[in-house]
Amino acid sequence: MLKALIVGASGYAGAQLAFYLSKHPHIEIAGLTVSEKSADAGKLLSDFELHPQLKGLVDLPLLPMADYTAIIQDIDIVFLATEHSVSHDIAPYFLEQGCIVFDLSGAFRVNSLGFYTEFYGFNHQHQTWLDKAVYGLAEWNDKLIKHAQLIAVPGCYPTAAQLPLKPLIAEGLLDDTQWPVINAVSGVSGAGRKASLKNHFCEVSLHAYGLFSHRHQPEIATHLGQEVIFTPHLGSFKQGIHATITCRVKDGVTTDDILAALNKYYAHKPLVRVYQQGWPALKSVVGLPYCDIGFALKDRHLILISVEDNLLKGAAAQAVQCMNIRFGFDETTSLI
Amino acid sequence: MLKALIVGASGYAGAQLAFYLSKHPHIEIAGLTVSEKSADAGKLLSDFELHPQLKGLVDLPLLPMADYTAIIQDIDIVFLATEHSVSHDIAPYFLEQGCIVFDLSGAFRVNSLGFYTEFYGFNHQHQTWLDKAVYGLAEWNDKLIKHAQLIAVPGCYPTAAQLPLKPLIAEGLLDDTQWPVINAVSGVSGAGRKASLKNHFCEVSLHAYGLFSHRHQPEIATHLGQEVIFTPHLGSFKQGIHATITCRVKDGVTTDDILAALNKYYAHKPLVRVYQQGWPALKSVVGLPYCDIGFALKDRHLILISVEDNLLKGAAAQAVQCMNIRFGFDETTSLI
Amino acid sequence: MLKALIVGASGYAGAQLAFYLSKHPHIEIAGLTVSEKSADAGKLLSDFELHPQLKGLVDLPLLPMADYTAIIQDIDIVFLATEHSVSHDIAPYFLEQGCIVFDLSGAFRVNSLGFYTEFYGFNHQHQTWLDKAVYGLAEWNDKLIKHAQLIAVPGCYPTAAQLPLKPLIAEGLLDDTQWPVINAVSGVSGAGRKASLKNHFCEVSLHAYGLFSHRHQPEIATHLGQEVIFTPHLGSFKQGIHATITCRVKDGVTTDDILAALNKYYAHKPLVRVYQQGWPALKSVVGLPYCDIGFALKDRHLILISVEDNLLKGAAAQAVQCMNIRFGFDETTSLI
Amino acid sequence: MLKALIVGASGYAGAQLAFYLSKHPHIEIAGLTVSEKSADAGKLLSDFELHPQLKGLVDLPLLPMADYTAIIQDIDIVFLATEHSVSHDIAPYFLEQGCIVFDLSGAFRVNSLGFYTEFYGFNHQHQTWLDKAVYGLAEWNDKLIKHAQLIAVPGCYPTAAQLPLKPLIAEGLLDDTQWPVINAVSGVSGAGRKASLKNHFCEVSLHAYGLFSHRHQPEIATHLGQEVIFTPHLGSFKQGIHATITCRVKDGVTTDDILAALNKYYAHKPLVRVYQQGWPALKSVVGLPYCDIGFALKDRHLILISVEDNLLKGAAAQAVQCMNIRFGFDETTSLI
Structure with a gap:
């Protein structure tokens, strides 16, 4: 023990x-x-x-x-x-x-x-x-995590933003001249358990914040190797993040190419679930350690949808996942 | 002006x-x-x-x-x-x-x-x-309010609790040896706009509080002239109070008697709405200045349901209603 | 009458x-x-x-x-x-x-x-x-509405999407080679009062739908004269729409230019409120007939935020506003 | 297996x-x-x-x-x-x-x-x-469940209502001439996954229903051996039941007596948690297989609070708990 x-x-x-x-x-x-x-x-x-x-x-x-x-x-x-x-x-x-x-x-x-x-x-x-320090985006850095002493577990938004984009970048499918537009909505728990007027029950309602200035934007851009426009929002729910990512693919990229790229990196990863059909809703992951990913492509416009529980895959579950990887336990031990 | x-x-x-x-x-x-x-x-x-x-x-x-x-x-x-x-x-x-x-x-x-x-x-x-001071329960104290300099507008719970009970007590229909059991659920705005862990969005969930010790219990009992058991609850919604009042009527009292008593006092009052059928839901009054009342009788058991917006009929609207009465304006001016 | x-x-x-x-x-x-x-x-x-x-x-x-x-x-x-x-x-x-x-x-x-x-x-x-038929986007078509017999009141999303964009297009501030990315979240009432599993209380959670296929996309594009990428979402709230619009301005456009454009068209319009500071939240408009607009500019990236009540400025209030315009009543009669 | x-x-x-x-x-x-x-x-x-x-x-x-x-x-x-x-x-x-x-x-x-x-x-x-058939109130009927072929898993409300009351009745602490008043609020999932206007997201708000006529009243009374007044309510949340039970104890009964009775029956039961201090809130049990119980006593008035997840301890978890008992597995296997 x-x-x-x-x-x-x-x-x-x-x-x-x-x-x-x-x-x-x-x-x-x-x-x-x-x-x-x-x-x-x-x-x-x-x-x-x-x-x-x-x-x-x-x-x-x-x-x-x-x-x-x-x-x-x-x-x-x-x-x-x-x-x-x-x-x-x-x-x-x-x-x-x-x-x-x-x-x-x-x-x-x-x-x-x-x-x-x-x-x-x-x-x-x-x-x-x-x-x-090793950046603990578990599905991507497992080899480094195995030998790290200090694992910096990613932020909640960066996890939801990077998991759908990284396979496409890795496979060279994105038109990198156009910055992905990442709109994400987080539950109130993302702001922590400290009392403030901002998380007063009666003050919370859907709204954007931190336009062009949120600290997760450079975190995303750094680890993605791609500039992005990131707009966080607060939603009137306790847990969860829903990200909608609009980007541009290279000429000729097809739906099958996108699906193949996502499956290449995640088909054998237990905590990322790729949708072949439909798009994930927040309820699919609240209380669970997954990040779920879906998408739609039209011409060269690609919309990626990802959802996760901000406290779990966006924080505690990914930390435990990293620990499991670090010590050679099954990746999902105690998580599902 | x-x-x-x-x-x-x-x-x-x-x-x-x-x-x-x-x-x-x-x-x-x-x-x-x-x-x-x-x-x-x-x-x-x-x-x-x-x-x-x-x-x-x-x-x-x-x-x-x-x-x-x-x-x-x-x-x-x-x-x-x-x-x-x-x-x-x-x-x-x-x-x-x-x-x-x-x-x-x-x-x-x-x-x-x-x-x-x-x-x-x-x-x-x-x-x-x-x-x-005159207690500003508008439907009951209008004669006094007309001449008062200091009007003490009732609490939110006491308004929801007293409006259904007072006609029955006035008409002598209640068995006063058994204390009415008043269970009421209030929206979070009832606790005010000050940040505290109690009204943190993620901490709020339905729960009882202040058992046997809430200050609205003696306020209700005093103005009702009848002891009561009052149990307040916090609900996960912004505005509104729903009260469920279980009491005992005198032998022989019928549904028609209850309805007649409520109508006697409220048929001509614009801000209390008595249901002849069904029971009011919270949504009937949120954002509106009314108190809605319904009931069911079985044998000698009577259940009264009342709903109001805690910030309106339970606070600001009743205050304006009292002002309208005090200065001879139409009772609902600016309220509906 | x-x-x-x-x-x-x-x-x-x-x-x-x-x-x-x-x-x-x-x-x-x-x-x-x-x-x-x-x-x-x-x-x-x-x-x-x-x-x-x-x-x-x-x-x-x-x-x-x-x-x-x-x-x-x-x-x-x-x-x-x-x-x-x-x-x-x-x-x-x-x-x-x-x-x-x-x-x-x-x-x-x-x-x-x-x-x-x-x-x-x-x-x-x-x-x-x-x-x-005259398209009843009230702030833009009032001259036509005054003489119309058939007014087609705009959809809820198109109202929220067009009101912030139209002044910028009219003033030639947008780089029209890049399609605005419109992400909008609507309350459940937008789907109507008919029972379906999609609006079952327990099934609702934040999710995107109708990617690249929602009928409001061509409505927006037609009346804007500009192609857009429109992604609708369902949010877990009853009323309201929050739209986040990411677009690209022409070289040299400043914050003052944006503000001047918005004020030029809306400073004297009673039902559109432009924020000089901060961004509107959904709660600012729920139950009210307004569309509120805020924005942020960085380099050539512009993010516009607009909120409205989908049932009010997005439907019934705009219909009444159009009627008021059509018959020469004050534009806000019975609305505020 | x-x-x-x-x-x-x-x-x-x-x-x-x-x-x-x-x-x-x-x-x-x-x-x-x-x-x-x-x-x-x-x-x-x-x-x-x-x-x-x-x-x-x-x-x-x-x-x-x-x-x-x-x-x-x-x-x-x-x-x-x-x-x-x-x-x-x-x-x-x-x-x-x-x-x-x-x-x-x-x-x-x-x-x-x-x-x-x-x-x-x-x-x-x-x-x-x-x-x-054996009534599957797991903490009370385990001996019978062990040998039953047909286990009738209790209703959600009856579980929340009976668990706090049964120890007091068993120990003879209640004044049984006065019927306990049980007010309970259930999440919307209690009505099932079938689309209806009653569970439409926009129609749900806190309200009482089934006054004096809900089928769980006779179920409670039968298995409690005590008549009760039971008033169910629908709350605007997905999962959970919160019950507030107002009853009358015999002369001389103390807080220690109540606590001793609850502990006697539940101290060694893993899925019922008795609060020595404070009262449980709904959030304590949502997503978990527990029933939590708290109380307050004043003079001869006793208020019991119990909460459970209606789908778990009020349905699926209790069914699995019964199965575990029936087959000799640890009572909480797969539940926590």
Whole structure:
């Protein structure tokens, strides 16, 4: 049994990680931590005011990190479900202890110091770890993940955006002179579990935000190797991301070419489901670890549809998938 | 034209009041105030981050109360859409200036000093105004409202609970040895526009709260003259209250008796709609100023169903209705 | 008082029309009709199983058309809130009687017989009326509407799509070699009040549909004079449309140019609201007759956001707006 | 491996059963059936228009029952997720073949022929099987379930209503002269997957229905041995039941007595979770197989709160739980 620590376990992704790990046959949860200032410190994760759905499943206490420093050398795996700047600050400590770190924040996703200054508002101090970090887009980087110490689990939008596009780019089917237009709608959980007027029940309604300025745009462009126009939206639902990607294919590309490209990369991948017919709806993936992909082609216009649960394939499930790959377990262990 | 000031205009009830008053042929909005510390001070009520639905309808600024003190003698009417303790503190000032005050908070609803200490957490200082305040349950207290200077607009739950029960009590149809069981479900707007984890979009789901301890229970019991068991619930919708009231009638009471009692008091009241058949659903009243009432009787068991929009008949619309009654306008002016 | 008949009054748009007309100072509702086979025939529109929200507001019966044939010569105005093929079949009858007809269906929106065969599945028989029909995009065709006998009220998506684009095209700001990408999400009411698995509460979740094949694409392209890529989506909400339009401007076009174009055409139009700052959210317009427009420009990429209530500015409100224009009433009479 | 057939697999409970059984280590799905007239016959359960969430998980075809008659002697277990009258008609056939039958309909829940005539609208023909049927309230009837051939899985409301009340009745804590008042709100999935205006997305809003006439009232009363007042409501959510039960305890009963009674019966039951503090919310159980119970006592007034997922503990999960008990598997196998 490998021992895993979840840092930032009281948030939505953290609680979901705890749920997955609690069912995992090869993992033992060594601890769940919250910030020392958190009002949740000392409570059970399954407290009736926290995550009561986990009652009987993960009745472990949320404790400050200090409670675990004495046993840090016994911990094999650390999941960071923390704010970007917190991950940035604490990841090196765990890495230096020899832990394998899965960071769900954006702190190690793009190997560019300027990127953090511009989009995350802090100066990145750990170029060495940026160089070593592997981007955990599981279906594409599994070979690197197997040997990585620091896995930067992709953002929710970037996962939904890249999975449908990468096979087409890899196969040279896209007309890369025209930037793909990515419109995506995320559930409210994407903004985290912190109270704010923006996620007040009565204030939420479908709307676009972060036009031309969302930090996931450069993350997508970097790992895709292709500029894109990315417009995020908030939808009035709890979980899920629906992405509609309009792009242009090269002259002569057919529906069969698209389908062949998607199948080439995903037919044997258990957590990406390609639709031969129809287009996926959000409900197909809510609560499940999949990314579902469909498309339609007319002349040289291609529309790709992808859906995922932002907290699962877009966060916790992909983190566990990366862990499974890293340690040689079956890729879907504890996920389905 | 009468001049009206809305204190606490940035909340849900306050904004709705502003909308109603902006359409009222006999009212001019003299000002909209917010707390001096509010980040909204200086913005338009219709600002895109506040109440953009009012753009073009109520493009007035939110200003601290201090901006209006110089003109207070010109103001005829004050609506207090403020926290209970704030209403308590400031109502006397306006009253002493001769304004007619419609208070949407609970600060003057029950003439009992102990009630405020126990249920609202402050010691009430204004017994004189408590004595003079008229409880603004519009269909029942219109004669008193016509001559009142301080109208305490009822709470949302108490309106939905009392309107169906009062005719039956007035006609002596209820077996008063058995307490009516009032289960009511409110939309999230009932908790106000302040960010908190309780109204986080992802945290809201149907649940009971305040069992045996909600402040609306004694308000209902006081004005009904009948003890009740009141259990409030939060529902996953923005606006509306649905109340299910289970009670016991006296031996021999028939369906016709119930219907006759409801019609006796409401057939000529424009904002209470009695169903001869079927039961009202929440959608019947959302966005509208009505309270709809239906019922079913079996043996001596009576179930009353009432629905209203908590922000309208349960707050802003009833306040305007009281104002219309107070000044002799048609009761529904600007409401439908 | 002008006498108006609403054909197909039991649907969502029809009921909304009845509500608006009931408040209109210059209109008398002459009748509400439903199909002779309808189970609703004989019921009140405000029946508790139909539109109980209208109880006390529009307590008129739904009757078969045959009940009105004797008085058809007294009817001035007919609203057709009917299926496309039904509008096609019956509009000429009313037109020949001299009625002014506002058709909310798609039967007379595009002057091309082939369009109906391909996208609506029937062969259009009334070329003469197609030639005479005026497309009721109110802000753009008011001069024509004033003298029209047959007004084809635009579809919900086409209204949301065209209003932001038309000023830019009119001012020559768009790079028309690149087709605008229109992604729009509609509430479920857009599919009408007929029970089907597609609008079953538990089946609805955000998803794209009608890729490259929705009938509103050619309607948009025709009246815009510009090809577009239009992708409709169903969202899990009752009312509203949110459109995100990604397009390319000509070299040198600035934010001020865009704003100036929008203001040139809409600053004096009461039902289109242009945002100088921020982007509109769906909640800004639900229940209201507006179309709200915002935008962002970066380099030559322009994103336009428009929102409207699909049943109001996208259907019933625009129909009433057209009627107000046609008869010289204030454009917003009974709407706000 | 035991072979199981699911009859009526295309509905919500049927699809959920298929999901649970697909993960069960001791069960092999022998077949999924739908009515011969069903348009779904021949499709995969995971078809994109049916239950696409099951793609890759249960890619089995839906076939008419006739396809399985040749292998019926090889089938060990039959789940009936069918209409009440269909279960009534076909259950004896499977029972006579020696199958163990878990019926999710109401056809065998109450041993009274008159009950079916009055509440289900058909004359029950199988008194013998009614006599042999065991009511599958798993926490209470496990000893009988172990030896039963026909298990009548309880209704969703009856499960939520009985689980909190039975311990108090068993311990003699309730004042049985006063009928418990059970108000419950169910998600829309409770009405099944058939399109109707009642479950149209735009028609659903919180409302009471079936006052004094719902078939679950006599089911509850029969198995509780206590008359009750039961008022069902439809809520605007997909899955879940929230029940609020107001009752009267005997003189002298304390909070500790209530808690002790609940713990006595449930402390060792894995699928009932008793709250020592706070009250459960719907979100605690949606997607999970639990029934959560909380309460509050004041004087002799007791309010019990229970929540469950109507499709899981209220249907499919309890059916699998019964199967696990019947065959000696761990009670929660494949459920958590």
